[in-house]
Structure formats: structure tokens, C-alpha cells
Amino acid sequence: MKKVPIEYQISPYMVFFLVNSMQIGVGLLGFERISAKLAGNDAWISTLLSGLSINVMIWMIYKILNQGKGNIVAIHHDVFGKWIGGAFSLIFLFYLLVTGATILRTYIEVVQVWMFSIMPTWILVGIFLILCYYIVSGGFRVVAGICFFGVLLPSTLAFTFFFPLQFADFRNLFPIMQHSFKEIIKGMQGNLFSYFGFETLLVYYTFIKNPKKSQKFAHYGALVTTAVYTYLMILSLVFFSEKQLASAIWAYLSMSKIIQFSFIERFEYILISFWAFVILPNVVLTLWGVSRGMRETFGMKQKYILPILILFIFILTILLDDRNKVNLISTWVGKSGFIIVYIYLPVLWLIQSLQIKFRRQT
């Protein structure tokens, strides 16, 4: 495994932005609904629990990466050998790619529903993908820069989190813990998918200067996400009545409809447009991660892989032409993410640790 030259690497603190920007995405606009359906007014507890469990997973990912030499592709190669390891890597990369496509498609759907109802999907996707190509072809530092600004610029929108409080009815939260523990765990299903994306860490790990130092920043990033999601969950619980929330597809956007200034009405249009800055890191980092992973698996140059990947996303997003299909693939991605993060990675860790122990003994 060739070492990544230092001029391509990023400082450890950047991991905060990479993790955070990957987690906050299109999920923020509407993750509340399913959780609220499953866990009612205790949904915020499930959101909090999900966030904490994600931190445990980040800790585990660092264990895996620190033990292994290199990123997930190299580790797969080490643990399973060339062929099986390669196959596993490809499955993982495919999952990442589909995640990216799903995020993009979901955002485009929001744009179509709220702003441009007759705009064909392929145009919006096309413009986005051109932008993505321009970013990814700038190398990892540019991708990381987009992630950085993808956190920094939208964080100016944080004030929108406080507007709905004027209509908040905190009585909605009570009585707390009315729902059974099982229901709360079930409620985690609804929001876990929104937390995913941090697993790209498995790919860009080798691009971090002092990767061991970066772990705390990854945790900070995930904790900020947890705080934001939990806050938003509480906010939408107190803002909406329960049935209303269960029927709101994009709860956050519906909430932002009440934001009004004397010089601008209907702030949600600005919010949706600005959300492109939040979506961009998600798509760009997955694209970069997949192309990098493929490069390491096949030994091809990223320059040649990237157009193929972009074409794949382009076609996939066009094929997803109605709400049902988008929902279907979202569920699929959520489930695969769950399997990969919560089942496969612990298993991988176990096998890897055993192997290392075994090798040491012999």
C-alpha cells in the first residue's frame, strides 16, 4: 500500500466537518415523521439513543482502522484475501454509491415538490453532477473543503431552529416515557438512516494526517449531529400535534414555513435552495470515496472511474421517477446501512482482531 503524499492529506480537525457534513443531509428535512409514528412523543429519546449508538460505532470503526494498515479496501484485502476481500469492498462501495444517489434524488424531489414542479429530474441531476465532477476532480482537499463549507455556510441557518419555538407547546412532550422501551428502540429505525454517512470514514482514513488524533474530532462531529437531530425532533414534537407530524413528509420545511421577516416572507424557499450546500458534501464525498476505493481495488485512475460513476448515478436517479420508488430505495439503503454498520463491521472487527492475535502467536 502506497502512502498518501502529505500534500493531499487534511488536518485531523477536518474530520469533524467531514463526519458532520456527511451525517446532516436530506434526512434533516424529514426524518421526524417515521420516528414519531413509531415512538410518539418519546421519539426524541430514540433520536438521542441512535446518536449515541453511532458514537459507539465510530469508536469501533477507529478500532478497525487503527489496527489495520490503510483503509477498508486494504483491510478487506488483508483479512479476506484478494478475491473475497475485493468482493466485499465492492459491495461496500456499491452501497456508498447508491446512498449518494438516493440522497441526491431525495433532495431533487424536495426541489421539485416545493419549487419547480415541472422541472425534469435529469436536468437538475445533470447540473448537480457537473458540479460534483468539478469538485471531485479537484482532489480530496477540495472535497474536504466543500464539506467544510457545507457545514459552515448552512450553520448560519441555525437561527431557523428557534423560530418555531414561538408556537411551541411543550405539553406535547409529556408524559415522558409513555411508550415502552421496545417502541423507542423501534423508533430508532426511523432516524438511524439520517445518521449514516459517517462510514465514508472507512475510505478517507488514509487521507488524514495523524489519523489517531482525529478520532475525538469524529466523535465531536457525531455528537453535534446528535444534538441537532435531537433538538429538531423535540422541536417538531412541540410544534406539531402528533397526527400532524405523522403526516408531514418534510417536517422541518413545514416548520420553516412560519419564518417571516419584514423584508422576506416564506423563508422555506431560501432554505431549500441553501440546502444544496448541505447535500453537496454528501454526494461529493461518496463519489470521491467510491472512486478512490475502486481505484485501490482495480488499480485504475480515478480520472477514468469518476465519469462512469457519475453516469451510473445519473441513470439511477432518472429511473427513480416517483415517490414510491424513492421511498423504496431509501428503505433499502437504510437497511443495508444498518446491516453494514451494526452487523458487518463488528464481525469484521472480530475477525480482524482474532487474525492479528493469531499472527502474533505464530
Add this chain to the structure above:
Amino acid sequence: MKRWMVWLIIGVLLTGCDQTKVVDDIDLVQVAAYDLEEDNLKGTFAISTYTKEGEGQPEIYTASGKTSKQILALASEKSSKPLELGQLRVIVFDKDLAKKGLKEILDTMNRMPNVGNLIYLAISNGKAETILRGSYTKEKGISNYLPSLIEQNITYGILPETNLYLFLNQLYDDARDSYLPIVSNKGNILKIDGIALFKGYTMVDSITAKDLFIFKVLTDKFYRGTYQFKLPGTPDNYAVIENIKAKTKYKMKGNSKYPFIDARIQVKGKIQEFTERKNLENPKEVQKLESVMEEELERQAAKLIERFIAKGTDPLGLRKFGRVHTRKWNDKEWAESYKHLRFQVTADVKIIQSGVTE
């Protein structure tokens, strides 16, 4: 590879324009009204015509149909530019329609992303269409007058806060019912007539403007508005109090089967007008005045609450208090026990200023 990108860019540029909605090429509906017409729904849409001289008489388009969307489409057939709802500010409903239920229209409005959440809903005393067709002063066409009227009365007056979002929120919440203002027109003047009380999507009762202050004290926490108390003794002896801060605290005792509501009204205000010459420097006089006011408030509030109970509507969200404060809450029991709910209202009035003169 660079070439396919160039082609993609050109393709996007050539086909990229969505249907534009240039602000002067569309007709902006600012006030809409819906009437019940036998078994049809009749929609009326007021479009402001802006000229350099100011706002002219609004153009009015009407159409009848079964659903609100169809009505809009039919009305659009009559106008020179497409009708757009993105600047909608008030929807007025006919009383009969409100009694029949507003579910279909409101659900449609809620579904449309370009309709704002902060638009006002109102019930008209007569036909809703007449409110739109009335001729008002030249500077104030209906599309400016009506929203300003409601807004002004909510922020500075005694109208409880309502809008589309709040109405739907209370509607979807099974623990409280909602209410909307009633408007009427006389000549070139619009007027708030009171509050319509809803049970679910249907209007069940209305409260006159006289009781609005009490109603708002019971529902909102607010800072403005005046109330006139009749003082005992001589027949035309009044005191007017300007509210500085008013709210009601509810407590539920007992359980859902045997509930008891304890409502505490708190009003802090200053004396605005006082027909009787009395020395308000004297704390005893002030206390006396306060207790007179307290009694009046208690009596009026109790009357209102009894009325809510009689009509089976719960605009105060008492069920919610019960649910929050009482363990082992049972909704079914409550539905039964609400019919003969026991309650007590205590008022606490504090006069903290009496103006600049003694």
C-alpha cells in the same frame, strides 16, 4: 470526456427553464372566499390591481364546483393571467360552509407548498363573497384591508392568535379544538364580530365581540387590549382597564373520570378611563376596584366555559392539561366526564398604574 460535459451543459441550458412565474405576468390572489351554494362550493378570488396611483378596485373572479382545486382552475379560465395562490393572505369562509365542515379545502391548502402557513382564516357572518365585493376606501382594497385588520387585532387587540398553521395544529391535535374570527362588512367598513368555535372541522358556536377579551385571557398569554368593567352602583359607571399582561393558569385535579379544573386568571393592567371620581392613590380604593373586576372576570369566564362544555367543544385544550398532569389518563372517560365538568375560576387583577394624572 470534457466533451460530454460540454454537451450536457448545453443541453441543460437549452431546456433548463422551468415555467416562469414573473410577478407581473400572474394574477396574485390575496384574499379568497368560499361559500356554500346548495350542494356546490363557490369560490371567489380577489386580485389586487396595482397602478402607479395606488391600489385600484380589486378584480374578482368567481367559480363554482365541487372541489377547491377545480374551482381555482375554473376561475383561472376567466382571468387574463393565471391565478396563483402564493401570495394568499386570508381565506374567508361562509358560516354555512363552516358549519358543514372545512376539511376538504383546508387539507388542499395544507398540501400546496406555495400556500403560506401564516395566512389567516376567517368566517363571514353573511355570504363570504360580499365581503370581497364590498367597496372600501381607495387606499385600502380588500386585499390589504382584511389581512391588516386581522393582524392588527391579534397583535394590538383582543383577537386570539389564529392562522392556518394554528388551526390545523389544533385540529389534528385530538386534545383541543380550534376557533376562528368572524368578520362582517357594513358599508365600506370591515369589522370583527366575534369568534367561531369549532369542533373538529365544523363550526358549532360563536362568541360575540364583547366576550373576546375574556376569551383571549383564557386561551392566550397576551400584553395588550382593553376591557371595560361595569362598576356596581350608578347605572353608567365604568372603568376601562388596559391590559399589560394577562394569562390563565390551569390545573387539573382528580382523574379523567372525576376531573376538576382549577383556572386562575391573572391580569395586570392600568386604569385607562374611570368615570367615577375616586382617589386611586388610596390603596384601599384600588383594592376595592380590583375585587370588583375580579368578580366580573370570574363570572364572565365561568359563563364562557359553561358554554364550551354545553357545546362539547374544548378550545382551551383542557384535555391536554389533564393528559399532561394526570397519570393513568383515559380519553374515553374524559369524553364522558367533560359533559358535566366541574371547574372553578379565580381571577387575580392587579392595577399597577393609573396613568399620569391622579
Add this chain to the structure above:
Amino acid sequence: MEREGITAMKSHEKKPVNPAKSIDSLQGLFQILKKSKDFITLSPPFNSLSIRISYFRTLVDANILHQDVLSYLSGRSFSSLQDVQAVLSFGTSKVTEQVEVIQKSVLNGYILIQLNESDSSCLLIDISKIEGRDITKPEIEFNILAPKLAFVEKLDTNLNLLRRKLLTPYLRVEQLEVGYLSNTAVAVVYIEGIANDQNVKEIIKRVSSIETDHVFDSSYLVRTIVDNPNSMFQQFISTERPDRVAAILAEGKIALLVDGSPFVITLPTTLIEFFSTAEDYSIPWIVASFFRALRVFSVLFSVLTTPLYVAIITYHYELIPKELLETLVVSRSKIPFPPVIEALVLEVVIELLREAGARLPTKVGLTVGIVGGIVIGQAAVEASLTSNVLIIIIALSALASFTTPIYSMGNTIRVIRFPFIFAAQLLGLLGIVIASAFLLTHLLRTKSLGRPYLSPFYPTRLSDWKDSIIRMPLISMNRRPLAASAKQPIRFNSEKAKKNRTSPRSDFDD
């Protein structure tokens, strides 16, 4: 055989014609120079020796030639050039045989003295006369509370101005030559021990590898060596103020002076540097911060307002508040064009006015401004060709673009408005956001001398933020900006500076 011949010919054709290179003897040089009328060869009759003096009449100072050279030579005899050199006491004189040196010197205003016509060695004496204007006030980068000196076209004068600002032996001047026709002198100036060696090496490498025939200006020269020549954003600062250059050199950056250009180039730079002025450091830091922030805001304002107008009027009428709706609808109501055409036409008109004003002499330019601003604007509104709201917006955004201290950045800002307007027409607010993302990516990809352009924001250098959008007190700037990657990062001892500061005490402190 034939094939080889053809390829040889082709490669010969591609090679640039470089006549200077082919001269290899003094005779040959004389042959070429003699063809010019202003090349003089004297063989003074006043002594027996066949001494010969050659020079360009147009390049030398005739007074010095007559008073200090010819008068000393008359009536003496010399046995060697060293004798001549001893008699003529000039600082810059040399004896050489190298044709290349001779050629260069003669072209720079040296006189050439030979004892014999056939001698290959000759004495070169510098009596050059350089015509140029006097030092004037800075006109493009005008500051109110700052030194009033600007660079001129003479390299030596410029270096003089610079050395006067930095009286340190460590100020290094490396001289290079660029362009085989112009042979322009280029000076790379930096402070040894502070400037990053890698940067110095890189810049010398880049300058000396320039392939061109002539250089007429410093910006022209630097355009060929920047990291990304296709970028609209300048990756260097070109300034006419010696004080600014001195300050930048003290930060550990490098300056490039080109003979014949009154603009000095400094490298590496960051985007935010374009919004600072020398004045910022001479006014209280709170005021300075306010102006800095104002300039950055004015960029955003200038780039975004017209596209926002187009986007909102074309797609997002929902955003318009009730109170503004009437104004907008009334001002738009009689205009036959869609908003984007209206905006583009007005933008182009403003650009025309600016361009016309810049090309014309100052006094006429003023008239153009008045005619354009008042007469055309008024008439266009009255004729219902444009809305008065848009005129206000466009005039304001043009005004805002002029607040950038570095002239060329103002140009960039005005040009990038146009893609934003197109994007707004295409996708409304979303289009503006996507265009901003493109711009951001471009800035992220841009580098100045291999250093990130968006520093200190990305990569984040929190310690550099105190001299970015805001300017913190001078005492806090005890370190050189990380963006310059100076060899010696510490500027002064902040502890000492703090201790030395005398602040009045009050009873509250005791």
C-alpha cells in the same frame, strides 16, 4: 532521408526567431548595430591612437559623454584599456571580451571603447540616460491616511523606494531577464531569513522558465506564471504603493518588480488580501474592522443582488412581502421584457459607462457619467424600458464593486455577476446557490504559488483570522500570517510589547 529532412525543416519552422542568439563575434554585432541610424561610432581625431568609441546616441547622456569622457580622453595616449578605465573614473565600467555582455551593455546605454578597431576586448562605461516620469501620488490605489508615493516605470527608482522603506541588509534583490527581444529586467525581492525559501526558489524557477519575446508590464509577466491562468481571480496582488509592498515583504512574501512597469507584484496571496488597504493599519482597529467587513459585504452585495432580483421576480414571487409587492408590481407592470433581459441590458449599460469613463480623459469621463447616470437612466424609466427598482439595485451593486481596493478584483467581481444572472434565470434561488457552489469550488481549487487561496478560512488558520474580515489590534499580530509560510513566523515579542505599553491607570485598578 527525405523524411528526416522534412521533420528537420518543420522543427526549424516552429522555433521562434531569435536573432540575438546568432551573434557570436564583435564584428557581427557591429554589423547589425550599424544598420541603426542612432548607433554612433567615433574615432576622435585628438590623439594618435586609433581609439574608437561606439554607443547609441538615444541611450546615453550626451552631457556626460562630452564633459566626462571625451574631454578626459583628448590629448592622452593609452597603452591598455585598463589605463583608460583608470582615467575615466566611473563606477560602473568593465573590460570584457564576451560578446553577449557587450551587446547587453550597449543596449542598456553603455559606451563601448576600443583601442583598436580589431580588438576583441573592450571597455564598457555606463553613462545611460533613462527617460521617465517623476514620482507621483498613487492614483489607482488611493488612500487618505497613508504615504503618498507611487511606483514609477524605472526599476531603479522603484528599488530605491523600496529600500528606503526597509533599511535592512537582509533585503535581497535577485535580478533576472525575461524576453529575448525586450530583455526586460525583472527583480525578485524578498527578505532573507523571513521569506520561505521554497517560495523564492519556485518563483525564480518560474520566472526564468518564461518563454516569450517581450514583456511590457508586470501583470503581463505574472499572468504567464500563475498557477491557474484560466482563473478570473488574480492569484497575485499588483500594487503601486511602496508602503504596501514593504508591509507584504515584512510578512514574508515575495515581490516582483519589472522594469517599465509601475506595478509591483506580490506573491503568494489570499483572496482576503484583496480587501485590505494600507490605511486599515493606520486607523483604530474597530473602525478598520468595520470597513473590512463592509468591503467583503459589498462584494456579496454586488454579486448577489441583481441575480436575486431576477430569481425572485421570475420564480419566487411568494417571497415578496406584502409591503413591497405593490412597489415591485407597479415598477414592472409596463415593461415588455422578462426580468433577465431587463437586468442584462442594464448591467451591460453600466459596464459601458464604466468602460467609456475609463477610456476617456478625466474631464470628459465625468460628463459621460452624468449623461449615462442621469439622462439615460431617467429616460429608460420614463419610457418603461426598465423598472426603477432594478435601476437602483444595479447602480448600488456597481457602486459596491468599486469599493475593492485592488482594481482588478473589482473587475472580476463585476464579471462574475453575469453567470450568476444566467443561473438565476435558469433555476431561481437554487441556481444562485449552485453558481455559488461552482464559485466556491473554483476558489478552493485555486492556488497562489502553490498556497491555498482561501486561507485562512480553508484550510482553517484561526490565528490568521485576526487580519482577515476583521483587523484585530496591531499588538495581536505578533506572528506573520501562516498563509505566507514565513521562515521566521514570529514578528515581534508580544510579551515585551505588552509590557512596554503604557496605559493610564485609574483608581479602579489599584
